[in-house]
Amino acid sequence: MALEALKEVAKKILGSTSIDKKFVEDMVKDIQRALIKADVNIKQVKEISEAIKKRALSEEVPEYFGAREHVLKIVYEELLKGVGEGIEIPLKKARIMLVGLQGSGKTTTAVKIAKFFKDRGLKSAVIAADTYRPAAFEQLKQLADANNIAFYGYKGISAVEIVERALKSAKEDLIVIDTAGRHALEKELIDEMIEIAKVANPDYKFLVLDAAIGQLASKQARAFHEAIGINGIIITKFDGTAKGGGALSAAREIGIPIAFIGAGEKVEDFEKFDPQSFISRLLGMGDIRSLMEKVERVAKEEEIDAEAFIKGSFTLKDIYKQIEAMNKLGPLRKVLEMIPMLGLKVSDDMAEMTQEKMKRFKVIMDSMTEEELLNPKIIDGSRIRRIAIGSGTSQQEVRELLKYYETIKSVMKKMKKGRLPIKGLKIDL
Numbered sequence: 001m002a003l004e005a006l007k008e009v010a011k012k013i014l015g016s017t018s019i020d021k022k023f024v025e026d027m028v029k030d031i032q033r034a035l036i037k038a039d040v041n042i043k044q045v046k047e048i049s050e051a052i053k054k055r056a057l058s059e060e061v062p063e064y065f066g067a068r069e070h071v072l073k074i075v076y077e078e079l080l081k082g083v084g085e086g087i088e089i090p091l092k093k094a095r096i097m098l099v100g101l102q103g104s105g106k107t108t109t110a111v112k113i114a115k116f117f118k119d120r121g122l123k124s125a126v127i128a129a130d131t132y133r134p135a136a137f138e139q140l141k142q143l144a145d146a147n148n149i150a151f152y153g154y155k156g157i158s159a160v161e162i163v164e165r166a167l168k169s170a171k172e173d174l175i176v177i178d179t180a181g182r183h184a185l186e187k188e189l190i191d192e193m194i195e196i197a198k199v200a201n202p203d204y205k206f207l208v209l210d211a212a213i214g215q216l217a218s219k220q221a222r223a224f225h226e227a228i229g230i231n232g233i234i235i236t237k238f239d240g241t242a243k244g245g246g247a248l249s250a251a252r253e254i255g256i257p258i259a260f261i262g263a264g265e266k267v268e269d270f271e272k273f274d275p276q277s278f279i280s281r282l283l284g285m286g287d288i289r290s291l292m293e294k295v296e297r298v299a300k301e302e303e304i305d306a307e308a309f310i311k312g313s314f315t316l317k318d319i320y321k322q323i324e325a326m327n328k329l330g331p332l333r334k335v336l337e338m339i340p341m342l343g344l345k346v347s348d349d350m351a352e353m354t355q356e357k358m359k360r361f362k363v364i365m366d367s368m369t370e371e372e373l374l375n376p377k378i379i380d381g382s383r384i385r386r387i388a389i390g391s392g393t394s395q396q397e398v399r400e401l402l403k404y405y406e407t408i409k410s411v412m413k414k415m416k417k418g419r420l421p422i423k424g425l426k427i428d429l
Contacts, residue, residue: 005034006079010072010283011203019067021243024056031139033321039214039244041253044082045215051078072283081277083248086273087232088308091120093173095200100208100226105236109208109262110178111143112270113234116260117174117270118149125172128153129162129196132180140178147267160195167200177202190227197228206259209247211238217250222425232259235273316365316405334419346422361401362392367391376405 009030028049035045052075061070096113098106105129114124125145126156137153144151152166163177177200182189190353197205207230209217211216215429224230245415251258258273316374365373367390372379379387388395 001149004282005037006031006282009034009075011070013075013273014068016068018133019056021057024071027056027071027075030165035245037271039217039249040077040082040245041215041249044249048078051081054369076279076283080283082252083258083275083278084252084255086275087259089259089272091117092124093122093165094203095175095177096204096206096210097197097200097202097228098206098229099178099179099180100184101220102133102183104181104208104210105262106130106181106208107140107145107159108177108265108267109236109260109270110140111147111149112262112267113260114144114149114174115147115267116270116272121255122173123150123171124174124176125150125152125170125175126176127157127163127166127170129157129166130178130180131162132182136178143267159192160199163196163199171185172253187226194229202396204259205210205229206232206234207256208234208236209250211235211244214246217246218253218275221250221254221256225256232257232258234258234262236262238263244334280323287368295416316368316376316401321325360397361404362400364388364391364393364401378403 009027012030013019013027023307031052032042032045032049036042037049055074055078056071059070059074098110098113100106118124124339126140126149128137128140130140137155141151141153143149150164150170150172152170154162154165157165159180167175177196179193179196180189205228206222207221209221213220221233225314232250233247233256233260235244238244248258250256261271261273261278263269263271364387367387368379372383372387379398384395384398388398391398
């Protein structure tokens with residue numbers, strides 16, 4: 001992701017020996033290059049970079065700050081202004097209508113939103129109102145069924161009739177309507193959206209934008225907004241290859257908040273847009289708050305001891321029942337990216353922890369004694385050999401399990417401190 005270059009800017013700031021005029025000018029150029037490469041609107045790039053330069057060269061460093069931390073704080077604050085605010089969606093009955101051009105990812109996003117609110121206690125449903133794309137009905141149904149989300153869809157009738165019939169039957173709290181897209185915003189599409197909006201009376205009308213859309217995002221967002229009035233924007237495919245700056249610029253330029261960001265193909269790769277967390281991660285400062293929310297939600301689902309899990313005081317015996325819960329947090333590498341500059345060195349094998357490896361770990365733990373599970377510190381070389389033979393695995397795999405356990409324990413302890421690496425940016429947990 002082009003915006004990932006901002007992490008290097010943060011590293012240069014924190015690693016600099018002095019903050020002088022030349023350093024600030026070079027830093028601002030680096031920021032400009034990163035933002036332009038990410039397709040951020042040129043006018044916004046100029047505004048952000050000029051504000052950073054002016055403040056960095058004119059503001060006095062507070063007594064309780066170092067010069068490096070102060071400059072990084074300025075960068076953080078000005079970038080934060082650049083992305084605007086998010087939108088707060090309360091956990092209560094609501095209808096959400098999705099619009100956007102074909103290929104933006106509306107159908108997958110419909111299920112992602114439904115799953116997002118289902119995980120937070122609401123009964124969710126999706127309505128298949130895309131009669132233009134033949135595969136949309138089946139795709140939405142399969143994804144909904146796979147995630148235990150109610151599905152409403154009918155063939156042979158118009159999109160407006162589908163929505164009318166579905167809403168009469170649906171009893172769920174949160175209802176997401178997937179509408180048709182086109183290759184361009186045609187009159188026929190606008191008329192259909194207007195009619196669906198009249199029938200559905202949605203609480204939220206979200207525009208779904210592909211992160212790779214670039215500078216066309218503003219034109220597209222403005223056209224949809226003028227047609228039916230948009231409450232928020234959802235940016236999809238915001239993964240390691242996407243630029244994303246165009247969509248971010250569009251939201252800021254038109255004054256429409258970003259609601260959610262989809263970062264991958266999986267239903268779980270979806271999050272509420274939090275400006276502070278977003279900018280923190282772009283600068284490599286982590287996202288403690290989002291990780292804590294995820295840990296606590298998973299802990300509740302699996303009925304595990306969240307307090308012990310977060311404090312890092314759990315044993316291998318706890319991990320046996322919690323291992324699937326930890327797996328739901330995602331690959332260890334992604335977890336570590338959410339922790340502010342911990343400096344933990346984790347091998348690629350450890351970072352790319354797979355479900356298959358988790359199963360192997362369970363087999364290994366089945367060969368351990370009760371004492372070993374409760375107190376992993378007693379597991380020495382001879383015990384490792386015995387456990388490996390008993391589980392049909394290698395000594396290396398047993399050591400890998402122990403290393404994984406210690407890494408997770410260390411991460412959770414450091415995470416509990418809840419501090420970003422800059423004074424004044426503490427997150428209360």
